[in-house]
Amino acid sequence: MRQQRGVALVTALLVVAVATVAAVAMATRQQMDIRRTGSLLHSEQAYAFSLGAESWARVVLARDKRDSKIDTLYEDWSTQPPVSVVEGGSITGRILDLQGRFNLNNLVDGNGVADQDAIARYKRLLRRLELEESLADALADWIDSNIDVRFPDGAEDETYLGVAPPYRAANRLLADVSELRLVKGYEPDMIDKLRPFVAALPEVTPLNVNTASAEVLSTVAENMSLADGKSLVETRGEDGFETVAKFTQQNELSGKQQLTTAQLSVESDWFLMVSEANIGLSRARLASLIQRTDKGTLVIRRQREFREPVVAPVPEADE
Numbered sequence: 436m437r438q439q440r441g442v443a444l445v446t447a448l449l450v451v452a453v454a455t456v457a458a459v460a461m462a463t464r465q466q467m468d469i470r471r472t473g474s475l476l477h478s479e480q481a482y483a484f485s486l487g488a489e490s491w492a493r494v495v496l497a498r499d500k501r502d503s504k505i506d507t508l509y510e511d512w513s514t515q516p517p518v519s520v521v522e523g524g525s526i527t528g529r530i531l532d533l534q535g536r537f538n539l540n541n542l543v544d545g546n547g548v549a550d551q552d553a554i555a556r557y558k559r560l561l562r563r564l565e566l567e568e569s570l571a572d573a574l575a576d577w578i579d580s581n582i583d584v585r586f587p588d589g590a591e592d593e594t595y596l597g598v599a600p601p602y603r604a605a606n607r608l609l610a611d612v613s614e615l616r617l618v619k620g621y622e623p624d625m626i627d628k629l630r631p632f633v634a635a636l637p638e639v640t641p642l643n644v645n646t647a648s649a650e651v652l653s654t655v656a657e658n659m660s661l662a663d664g665k666s667l668v669e670t671r672g673e674d675g676f677e678t679v680a681k682f683t684q685q686n687e688l689s690g691k692q693q694l695t696t697a698q699l700s701v702e703s704d705w706f707l708m709v710s711e712a713n714i715g716l717s718r719a720r721l722a723s724l725i726q727r728t729d730k731g732t733l734v735i736r737r738q739r740e741f742r743e744p745v746v747a748p749v750p751e752a753d754e
């Protein structure tokens with residue numbers, strides 16, 4: 436009898452214990468569901484805000500094209516970042532001009548044939564950044580359509596098929612600067628050093644001398660120094676060069692190798708809108724490659740993972 440009571444008590448305790456565990460598990464799961472749904476909603480909201488920033492960029496760039504013939508770093512699209520507080524968080528971003536950078540895809544012409552002049556310019560940029568010139572030949576081979584190895588530093592399939600895991604040379608335009616990681620000789624620290632000065636645009640583009648950095652400007656002709664580049668930036672000032680001719684007439688360029696005006700410009704068609712939205716604990720980053728044409732602006736590509744800084748120093752105006 437005593438033993439039976441004992442068993443009944445143990446059974447009752449077990450039932451209570453199981454019921455408690457089940458109740459706690461249900462409550463915890465419900466709470467997690469609520470949290471998960473909340474963070475999912477926040478991340479969707481953050482992405483929507485990033486897309487909003489992209490639309491803002493397209494409007495600002497289209498308006499700028501109507502209002503001005505040249506593009507400088509002191510215009511609204513460059514100086515007015517859309518930093519703003521939105522419901523439940525904030526969004527920040529910036530429009531970058533990619534035509535003020537050396538376009539790595541300029542190493543080949545429209546037919547996939549290497550452009551010796553562009554390769555020479557790229558070598559000067561590599562030297563300026565204290566990187567090995569040999570990186571130029573390797574990249575030209577990676578992009579050019581043929582499979583002939585450039586002398587002395589080129590690399591085609593033979594090189595890449597010999598690594599583990601093996602792969603082949605792309606033999607077409609770079610899709611993104613990060614693709615450099617696959618090219619012979621390019622180490623991550625070198626790519627980071629190059630990153631602020633280069634772009635990988637889907638067509639051959641002229642360099643906008645009104646937005647290019649002193650480093651890049653000092654490579655447009657042979658035998659230029661970084662000081663020449665800095666002095667060109669100073670001369671250009673806030674107003675910029677009105678025409679390419681005004682730029683090529685500058686003292687820093689006189690007597691230097693002839694530049695073709697097709698390689699230079701005073702305006703830009705290719706931009707990158709980078710933004711970051713923070714809502715609750717969720718964050719969305721977005722980089723949109725925008726092409727500006729006479730007919731309007733087009734978003735050519737969107738990336739949610741990228742290395743470009745979202746908040747970079749806006750150029751200081753020289754008084």
Ligand SMILES: [Ca+2]
Pocket residue numbers: 499500503504505506507510
């Ligand atoms: Ca403009």
Ligand SMILES: [Ca+2]
Pocket residue numbers: 575576577578579580581582583591604606
């Ligand atoms: Ca090739």
